[in-house]
Amino acid sequence: MKAKQYGDKAINSLQLMVAIACFILACSVPVRAADIQAFVDRTNTTPGESVHLTVSIKGAGGDVDVSAIRDFKVISRGTSTNYEIVNGRTSWKIVYNYTLIPLKTGRLIIPPLSVESDGKIHRTREIVIQVSKRGQAQERDVFVDARISNPSPYEGQQIIYTFKFYHAVQVARGVNFQKPEFSGFTAKNIESERSYSAVISGRQYNITELRYVLVPLNPGEKIIDPAVLECNVVRSKRNRHRSAFDSFLDDSFFGRGDLDPRILRTEQLKVNVKPLPAYNGEIKFSGLVGKFGIQAELEADTLKVGDSTTLSITINGTGNIMDAEEPEVNVPEAFKVYKDNPEETVKLGTAGYTGKKIFRIALVPIREGHYVFEPIQFSYFDVSKGRYETRSTKALSLMVSPSDEKDTLEVFSAPDMPEKSLKKKVEFTGRDILPLKEGLDALENQKSLSLTGFILFLMIPGLSYLGVRAAFVFTQKSDDPAHIMAQRAENALKDACAIETSEEEFFSCLYKAVISVILSKAGIKGESLTYTEAEKILRTNGYSEEIAKNAANLLEKIESAQYSGLNRDKAFRENLLSETEQMVKELS
Structure with a gap:
């Protein structure tokens, strides 16, 4: 009996020890690290088509750094946060969405992305995207094409450059076209854009056409760079349970439906300009x-x-x-x-x-x-x-x-005659109306002016001129475009710092400040610029490539925050304001 009691006590002691050990072990296990994943909606695409990149952080918050992506144009599409409570347990996941547009063909890499979470730096896996050319027009919803009327013109002969934008689907407003530089040519846009429809390989396309007349300046091989067109293709939201009213609202007029950004490029064109043959004519x-x-x-x-x-x-x-x-x-x-x-x-x-x-x-x-x-x-x-x-x-x-005039117009020259002096003896012909005093007593002593008073008297006209000039300088408003745009940038920053400024007005003021200070460098007025134009203006005016790229990236960051719903909390806005102030200061 006692043996049994001792056995039960031993078992109970063992169970207690196991329970204590399990508790200690559970307490010693570290908190589960954040689960970070990056994935794309497809790994094969064609030039101009976009890839959707998603970075999810589960179990913690964090910031994603996409600056390492070089083979794609990156457009932020905002973030979403999900909270779930299952069986009393809370799970938290934040998702970052990006649209990637390939900048070239071939095997492109999305490198490991740095994600800062819980004070640590995590890295996602590398993703490979294969970008292949697609030759069949009927397989493409949108595409562009460029042609020249004569690839072998003579020097000084005009040729026609034609750009065409084909789209078989709905395209949102705000299409951005960047024409080539046309180096080695004089270029002039022939007329405003022309739109029409055509059927290609059994599919109907709407076509927008632009034409330029080019005149080669000298002989030799010339390269016409690709033309670039940026657009957003409207993708309707597919749902069999949606009502007809929802389908009606998906029309781009109401701003609904998914936008699929595209960057389309034409092929590079070569022009072989022939010199004029030697001229041996008799006339010029x-x-x-x-x-x-x-x-x-x-x-x-x-x-x-x-x-x-x-x-x-x-x-x-x-x-x-x-x-x-x-x-x-x-x-x-x-x-x-x-x-x-x-x-x-x-x-x-x-x-x-x-x-x-x-x-x-x-x-x-x-x-x-x-x-x-x-x-x-x-x-x-x-x-x-x-x-x-x-x-x-x-x-x-x-x-x-013969003329009907009886008198013939004759031209005579004056005969040579000895010159006579025109001087005459001065004669006293009379007296002035007011009598003159002719005696010595007419002279009277006047009070002399001191040297200091004389100098001050001479300085009166100069001092008066300087006073008027200073008043004019301080009161007139400068009409120099560079000064106006610089002042506009300064005012926009002040408006952004105002307490009563709304969130939308805040981003609008930042955008206006950066655009204005860049345009001030070019000495022109304006309201908007593309990233390429902003970078080109700064490089042309002597700024380094790094500063020009930073300014273009800042513009893109402000626009992305303004329109894509990016995280726009107080800390983010303060950092963005600081970056903008620093950029305006560098460019001023």
């Missing part, structure tokens, strides 16, 4: 390249001595007509010549520059007779034939009869 080359003609006419073919008529010479055609110069005209010596300013009518159309240039010469005969004006010739380079061509007018004749 006009410098015109294209296709041209010439006409000449006299206002009247009969005239009297002393009257006038006008000789009009018209050069018209397609090409660089604006560069036409007055051709050489042989005018008989019996005419006085008075040239007028040329009249130019040039239009820019689908064929490039076309028009005419009229040169007018007023002719006044001084002798009677019958006069013949020789044909007027000019030479140009005909691009359609690839050789120099000479065009000439017909010969013109003019009959000059």
